[in-house]
Amino acid sequence: MTQAHNTEHHGPAFTAYMVVFGALSIFTAISFVANFAERHGYLTVGMGFAIILAVAVVKAVLVGTYFMHLIVDWGKLYYFIFPTFILGAMFIVVLLPDIVLGWPHVGQVPSPPVGSSGAHD
Amino acid sequence: MAHAVEDEPILHMGVAVSHGKLAVWIFLATEIMFFTGLIGTYIVLRNGTPTTQERWPTPEQVHLKEWIGAFNTFVLICSSVTVVLAHYVMAKGRVGQAVAYVGVTLALGCVFLAVKAVEYKSKYDHAILPGHVFDRVEGQRGIDYLNTIKHQLTHLAEQASGAVASESRELLALLELKDGRAQITPAQVGQRVNEMYEKNKEFFEEHSDMHLATVIPFGNLWASCYFAMTGFHALHVLGGLVVFVIMLIMAAIGRFGVQHTSMLELVGLYWHFVDIVWIFLFPLLYLV
Numbered sequence: 539m540t541q542a543h544n545t546e547h548h549g550p551a552f553t554a555y556m557v558v559f560g561a562l563s564i565f566t567a568i569s570f571v572a573n574f575a576e577r578h579g580y581l582t583v584g585m586g587f588a589i590i591l592a593v594a595v596v597k598a599v600l601v602g603t604y605f606m607h608l609i610v611d612w613g614k615l616y617y618f619i620f621p622t623f624i625l626g627a628m629f630i631v632v633l634l635p636d637i638v639l640g641w642p643h644v645g646q647v648p649s650p651p652v653g654s655s656g657a658h659d
Numbered sequence: 660m661a662h663a664v665e666d667e668p669i670l671h672m673g674v675a676v677s678h679g680k681l682a683v684w685i686f687l688a689t690e691i692m693f694f695t696g697l698i699g700t701y702i703v704l705r706n707g708t709p710t711t712q713e714r715w716p717t718p719e720q721v722h723l724k725e726w727i728g729a730f731n732t733f734v735l736i737c738s739s740v741t742v743v744l745a746h747y748v749m750a751k752g753r754v755g756q757a758v759a760y761v762g763v764t765l766a767l768g769c770v771f772l773a774v775k776a777v778e779y780k781s782k783y784d785h786a787i788l789p790g791h792v793f794d795r796v797e798g799q800r801g802i803d804y805l806n807t808i809k810h811q812l813t814h815l816a817e818q819a820s821g822a823v824a825s826e827s828r829e830l831l832a833l834l835e836l837k838d839g840r841a842q843i844t845p846a847q848v849g850q851r852v853n854e855m856y857e858k859n860k861e862f863f864e865e866h867s868d869m870h871l872a873t874v875i876p877f878g879n880l881w882a883s884c885y886f887a888m889t890g891f892h893a894l895h896v897l898g899g900l901v902v903f904v905i906m907l908i909m910a911a912i913g914r915f916g917v918q919h920t921s922m923l924e925l926v927g928l929y930w931h932f933v934d935i936v937w938i939f940l941f942p943l944l945y946l947v
Binding site for chain 2: 552555556559562563566567569570572573586587590591593594597598601602604605606607611614615618619622623625626629630633634
């Protein structure tokens with residue numbers, strides 16, 4: 539019984555793997571072309587970034603869904619995979635103030651505090 | 660009473676996946692957090708540090724070629740396909756075919772690491788290493804920069820020809836003291852060197868033995884991020900390759916069979932995760 543369970547294939551079919559492989563290759567080419575277009579001024583920096591990031595997310599979802607068999611196992615594993623994504627996103631979000639608070643000071647020379655005489659009492 | 664007990668549904672504790680798969684997914688969850696830490700820190704440094712005067716290094720400045728990154732992405736995607744096919748055919752009892760797919764996966768992983776080694780060699784040749792990049796040329800670092808550039812320009816003046824040689828001699832003359840005083844500051848030298856490199860980029864790409872240390876703002880920070888992220892990723896690739904080698908050894912001594920289908924699936928899960936990490940590292944480091 540255990541043997542039968544171990545050798546059973548729960549994942550997608552061969553054709554699905556090949557279609558995903560083709561999609562991943564095409565998406566890699568798209569991100570490369572988007573980067574080229576952005577460098578040569580055909581796309582704005584923001585647009586290029588959005589396309590490249592979206593392509594990376596789609597590729598990761600395809601690998602996870604089909605190659606890692608989450609299309610079958612998601613219902614059994616979501617309860618700890620999903621919180622990991624939330625914590626991962628939160629980790630980056632809580633660090634963002636470092637970037638946002640830095641923007642007003644870009645290129646500015648720090649000025650002394652108001653009322654400072656320049657000498658320590 | 661006995662009849663009533665028989666009618667009760669059989670309850671199992673835990674989740675409806677094998678212990679092995681659950682363990683691997685828990686391990687992958689910790690790995691997601693690990694790489695999120697690295698990538699998150701990079702995003703903050705990448706977007707929070709540069710100023711309007713001093714921008715984050717471009718791939719050209721740090722000798723990073725986008726097509727090499729894209730090639731490595733394709734190699735890892737191919738290896739993901741071969742490892743998933745190895746599991747697919749193993750589940751159908753075709754052990755020989757599964758071993759062949761594992762062998763191809765191992766070869767593709769080796770190609771990935773070989774390309775990475777070539778990239779690292781390029782960084783080493785151009786001194787794009789943490790702490791070695793001239794991102795600031797003030798104080799003692801400026802004196803170090805002048806000494807380095809004087810040595811490189813002397814080599815170029817002797818070995819190169821044409822415009823590079825004449826420009827090197829011209830810049831060397833400016834580096835000489837005049838009445839005991841410097842004619843040019845390290846920052847001005849850096850600017851001249853950057854212009855000279857930009858003008859003769861093709862020459863320096865063709866002659867890998869001739870170097871010119873350009874000034875790259877935030878170059879050390881970039882190098883630290885690059886080596887931390889790609890280094891840890893390469894270590895994960897290496898870990899996967901070790902497991903593939905063990906599988907091939909088991910196959911060679913006749914101890915690898917359909918009973919290892921689950922093992923192949925679990926190793927595949929790890930390998931696909933390594934692929935996903937690269938899917939994000941490639942655009943972050945090479946493209947965006």
